[in-house]
Amino acid sequence: MNITEATINQNFSVVHPLFDKPEKKLNPESVGQMKMTKSVRYSLMVLRLYLICMIVVAFYRTFVIAGILH
Amino acid sequence: MKNKTDILTKSRSVKSPFWRNVITFLMVFGPGLIVMEADNDAGAVSAYTQAGAQYGTKLLWLLLILLPVTYFCQEMVVRLGIATGEGHAAMIYKRFGKWWGRFSLFDLQLVNFLTLITEFAAISLALTKMGISPYISVPTSAVALIYVVVSGGYLRWERITIVLCLLDITWFILAFISHPGVANVARDTIIPSMPKGGITSDLIFLIVGIIGTTIAPWQLFFQQSCIADKKLRFKDLKFERLDTFIGAVFTVLVAGAMMLVGNVMYTKGLTYEDPAQMATVLAPFLGTFAKNAVLLLMCNAAVLGTMAISLSSSWAYGEVMGWDHTLCKKVKEAPKFYAFYIGAIALAASIVLIPNAPLQAIILGVQVLAGLILPSAIIFLQLLLNDKELLGEFANKRWNNIINWIIIIVLFILSVILAVQVMLPNLFS
Helix, strand or coil: CCHHHHHHHCCEEEECHHHCCCCCCCCHHHCCCCCCCHHHHHHHHHHHHHHHHHHHHHHHHHHHHHCCCC | CCCCCCCCCCEEEECCHHHHHHHHHHHHCCHHHHHHHCCCCHHHHHHHHHHHHHHCCCCHHHHHHHHHHHHHHHHHHHHHHHHHCCCHHHHHHHHHCHHHHHHHHHHHHHHHHHHHHHHHHHHHHHHHHCCCCHHHHHHHHHHHHHHHHHCCCHHHHHHHHHHHHHHHHHHHHHHHHCCCCHHHHHHHHHCCCCCCCCCCHHHHHHHHHHHHHHCCHHHHHHHHHHHHHHCCCHHHHHHHHHHHHHHHHHHHHHHHHHHHHHHHHHHHCCCCCCHHHHHHHHHHHHCHHHHHHHHHHHHHHHHHHHHHHHHHHHHHHHHHHCCCCCCCCCCCCCHHHHHHHHHHHHHHHHHHHCCCCCHHHHHHHHHHHHHHHHHHHHHHHHHHHCCHHHHHHHCCCHHHHHHHHHHHHHHHHHHHHHHHHHHCCCCCC
């Protein structure tokens, strides 16, 4: 059988992901928690500040609507 | 060996690499379309039709900008989901610790639950206009939503949901019969312009609402969990990217069609209240078909949204609590996962049926909370995708980071604008 015949006769198997053999994935537990590099630390700090400010704003607006503040 | 097994379920042999790619794509197709189109939920129908009714075609350009933004966000989720096989909530918990994990889970559950209430409120509103009592429409839809998920396994659920997504093609028919003027549509899509009246607080609120509805936090959690549940493989990455891209384009086109339907209100000088009222008012101009189609499409949007949002909550909770959390298992095998899903739907539906329930306050609350948590959800996603220690070649490239940080900065600015507008409502009027 020459190469062309082998190519023509070649079958490609297609398997649905749900029925395929399980793959080895990247495991977050093997590396533990994220390293607190400068960028990670600053990002989380900015996020904390942002959330605190937004919660204060939300409470302020709620108190205004409820008539507790004017 | 059986070659004629169910084409899109188990496996088959094909003769060429082309057909291998086509069949693999069709097997992988689903999570991307569903996450994008489910985002055109009841809140989105309201936002887009309102945008069209109040500003005509002047905000179409916003959708063109949101298309790559929503694709980039979801593409990161695809990479993370395929690389780790874990859901988003699980990743935040494992990489950032208990405090951030619980915070992310708590605010996701809160926003999702409030959104569920608005979805059932929309079903109630739409079907009331068709003469069906909320005491029939809401429980019936809740039971149907529960049945679809608990009764058949992942593949059956996915196929039914894809069909529901494709029903939104009807919006294109409605946009076509509204005769919007191709030249205006093309110009306003490509060239950003401000509506008449310039920048007002209403316009800013609406733009923030549109952005918040197009890039919703639950989408990040949903698609990653769905990919993990479907067990997508590394070799499926390019197909899932294509699935996500197709979903993004379809969703933006449907959103544009919704704006064009709302545009009829604008051109006729009619006052807009909500999509159900719009459907009734447009009947004399577009016909009874259009009225019924809008009302039923509102229901379809709410059903899709409810299903996706509830599943994102159940998956996230199951991931963090360590329960079995997969649609591939029956109720008896994953009881807590299904119980959470059923409980959320039942409770949300019940609240809508309470007489004088503060639905308008809940709708406003959802908008505010979504604006609060979207930047935090995106920041976690960005940090996770830059985790070279874990992800290696799947981590973000430099150009990914440039685009993503621009998106994050813009979202923060918009959230601050929203906050300022809340504190100083007269600033933009």
